């Protein structure tokens with residue numbers, strides 16, 4: 001069987017079906033074979049209503065009396081109906097699924113699978129899934145049947161018919177996995193043909209398990225192989241070595257207003273050493289929110305500048321880029337001042353001893369003026385930057401403290417052209433910016449090092465564009481920073497044995513954040529008094545909503561609605577809003593006012609999610625919390641607890657029972673633990689990056705299966721030793737390539 005053949009070559013699939021299939025990305029026979037059944041049901045196991053026992057059950061019957069009840073809990077809807085079979089009738093209930101009321105036709109029979117339980121004194125079937133009886137083939141031989149999902153206009157039955165047509169050819173499906181000695185036993189004994197057959201035509205649950213294990217292995221193998229090949233390709237590139245300079249590093253560390261944590265020291269050292277090499281660094285700096293990644297990045301950036309090369313720091317939002325710019329400017333200015341003071345002290349001492357200090361020393365110190373003041377473009381003209389400077393002797397060049405001259409480049413930057421010229425001429429050492437930094441017309445004189453903050457916010461393409469800006473035939477060193485920790489299992493697979501540095505220690509004095517789930521109904525009694533206390537103490541509050549304006553499609557509270565409400569509730573305080581549709585200047589104004597405590601309650605969408613640092617804000621309220629992923633909730637919560645005051649996070653939910661995710665949030669503040677949980681609940685796409693979301697979500701493999709991962713990893717390593725082997729496996733090559741593109745740059 002040729003898996004690359006078009007679906008139209010299957011008998012009975014005409015141009016119209018083919019077109020419908022193409023629309024859901026099913027173009028080849030191979031695509032269809034890998035479209036696995038959603039679930040398997042044992043339709044012989046239905047139970048007559050009169051004989052039901054509490055627990056998970058399947059009923060075959062008709063449904064009627066469907067109606068939606070809107071509760072006074074504003075956004076909770078309940079859909080009710082009555083299911084009947086020959087033996088009796090039963091009430092069924094769905095929460096927040098109003099479409100259920102229109103889903104069924106009263107004269108058709110369905111299989112309903114759900115939980116039969118006692119609720120408020122009555123038995124009911126809770127949130128059942130439903131399958132049209134007609135969609136289940138009436139085969140008496142197999143009681144165990146695959147159920148395909150509906151894909152846009154394509155009915156489950158269509159898939160079943162196509163599979164039946166392909167069935168005689170299943171035995172001819174070739175294996176995908178290459179032969180090497182490392183192939184584990186169960187793979188050697190099995191075959192892809194058998195595995196796929198077992199999944200599409202199983203006779204019992206055991207069949208589907210074996211089939212899934214084989215395909216999971218295949219999937220992991222491809223993924224890991226792709227990561228290994230990417231790593232090999234990266235090793236063939238050259239980068240500009242950036243020599244470590246202990247004096248420069250020490251000067252900066254001394255000038256910091258705090259002591260580095262030992263985790264920061266260790267991570268910095270790992271990075272500074274690796275920057276010295278001619279192989280491009282490709283490292284992830286992982287550290288929970290507030291662990292102090294920025295200063296580590298600053299020390300690395302300084303090393304590049306010290307070597308006369310340029311650094312780009314890419315941040316996902318203008319607010320964050322601006323904060324980095326201001327923070328680093330302050331840092332390097334402090335270093336410069338401290339250095340000057342030290343030199344003056346040395347001079348004074350030398351004067352006492354009537355010895356002259358070297359002529360260059362002081363001049364060099366003043367040359368170390370970083371960037372400029374806030375209006376960076378103007379300042380650069382006031383203070384014309386020098387060229388790279390030709391040192392009179394190598395020794396003095398090494399010792400001369402050259403702190404980065406900085407610039408901020410966002411969509412809102414004025415005089416962009418002039419700034420871009422300065423970047424191109426090498427008059428700026430450290431450019432901090434947003435997407436504006438990766439546009440085609442931004443060129444560098446000598447970009448040796450890229451830092452990407454909140455790397456998961458960027459797509460591979462965007463990151464790639466930045467890396468291409470280094471001088472010909474070189475690749476820049478890359479440091480990706482993330483507060484969304486990557487579970488070990490992902491590091492090994494998708495990230496191909498990633499080089500990573502970990503900040504597993506928060507700076508001393510941080511207060512733990514108390515997290516509490518509240519139902520919407522408890523707001524008035526529990527939340528408002530707490531908010532009032534907070535405000536009376538002079539502290540500030542974030543209130544997060546999902547939407548900007550009310551919408552019919554999504555029944556969540558909007559920023560604008562909540563803003564009005566909170567203004568009425570807290571008339572004594574300034575309540576303002578922030579969201580993505582505001583102009584950059586407006587956003588910046590609001591953020592600045594919040595930072596300056598001119599605003600006490602900030603009602604915002606998740607635009608505040610990343611990086612924002614306002615230590616006086618110690619309460620975070622997230623409305624409709626069940627709608628966010630764990631990583632995002634954790635990020636949002638990380639906005640508070642940044643000072644030395646107790647901090648609180650309230651998760652408001654409209655769900656009757658809090659979800660597993662929310663309960664985990666309440667229990668743990670450990671980002672790594674939450675990431676592992678998130679991975680289990682939602683799959684890797686979510687963690688890897690919003691832009692790859694979906695593409696990376698594995699069909700069968702479970703990334704917590706460490707044994708299978710280890711086996712696949714061995715096998716892939718063995719195979720990757722001779723990449724030319726790939727030529728013999730064209731299907732594997734093309735599938736691996738797809739993954740390579742998705743996971744390159746790790």
Ligand code: ADP
Nearest residue numbers: 258259260261288289290291292293294295507
């Ligand atoms: P994140 O890792 O979330 O990016 P930041 O780099 O923004 O964290 O640091 C958070 C805050 O902690 C900043 O105000 C920073 O100045 C401060 N900070 C960083 N390192 C230390 C330290 N070792 N001791 C005390 N405060 C620190």
Ligand code: MG
Nearest residue numbers: 293294453611
């Ligand atoms: Mg940060």
